[in-house]
Amino acid sequence: MKIKRQKTAKKLLAFYKYNYGFREPFQILLDGTFCQAALxxxxxxxxxxxxxxMGGVQLCTTSCVLKELQSLGKELYGAKLIAQRFQTRNCSHLKKPVGAKMCLLSMVENNNPHHYFVATQDQDLSVKIKKIPGVPLMYIVQNTMVLEKPSSQSIAQQQSLQSNQFVPVYQQETIQQLKEEQGLVKEPRRKKRKRKGGPNPLSCLKKKVRPPQQPSKEKRRRRARKKMRITESSVKVESTM
Incomplete structure (x- = not known):
């Protein structure tokens, strides 16, 4: 089951790498709900x-998330201790802190320019994150971490950019380079040249002339007996006449 989950995660990561330029180390934005579920x-x-x-990561959070956890008291004290171990990224709410939900949404707005993953258990936040294309979403289910499938918004944006005339040249080169590094570019199969076929060498062989076989002694005896019977029968016929 673990191998199957990793294979699925690898395919989903490939989608974000090739279409949105994600690179290692992956930047994971975590909120208090995810830390509490992990605890x-x-x-x-x-x-x-x-x-x-299957790669390097940078676990990070924001000052708004830490302040919200601090304000919630003892119930989320363990989650706060976990979140404090991660890097704190600067948000635009240093003077006036806001809720963790609003803060994380502001970090990934404008099509997620810093390529953040968002790890949360908040259902309302997850719904809003899915509306922003190019934002990988993570959560915990049955004691395991799960990477959500790309949202319909992400897939729709990727499909609209499939035509080369709408994709910038630098983006085409980046996608092609990534595919070559991962070995996903298949070399075109070379057509086998048809060689001019000559005559079948077996048909060109000369037929072997077999020497005439002499009858065996037994066959000679049989022939002699047959002749004798014929002559005797002919003599009897003449005598009766």
Missing amino acids: KNKIQIKEQMPKYL
Whole structure:
């Protein structure tokens, strides 16, 4: 089951790499709900996240998330301790802190220019994140971390850019280079040249002339007996006449 989940994650990561230019180390924005779920399910985020995404990661949060966890008191004290271990990214709410939900949405607005992943258990936040194309969403289900499939907005944007005339030249080169590095570009098969076929060498062989076989002694005896019978029968016929 673990191998199957990693294969699925690899395919989903390939989508974001080729279409939105994601690179390692992946930047994961975590909120308090994700840290609390990891604490309850005994998930070591720092150890398991790189293994699941099969690459380097940078776990980070914002000052608004930390202040919200602090204001919620003892119930989320453990989640606050976990979040404090991560890098704190500067948001635009240093003077006037806002809720974690609004803060994370502001970090990925305008098509997620800094290529953040968002890790949350907040359903309302997840719905709003899916409306922004090019934002990978992560959550915890049954003691395991899960990378959500690309949203319909992300797929629709990618499909609209499939035609080369709408894709910038630098983006085409980046996508092509990534595909070559991952070995996903298949070399065109070379057509086999048809060689001019000559005559079948077996048909050109001369027929072997077999020497005439002499009858065996037994066959000679049979022939002699047959002749004798014929002559005797003819003599009897003449005598009767």
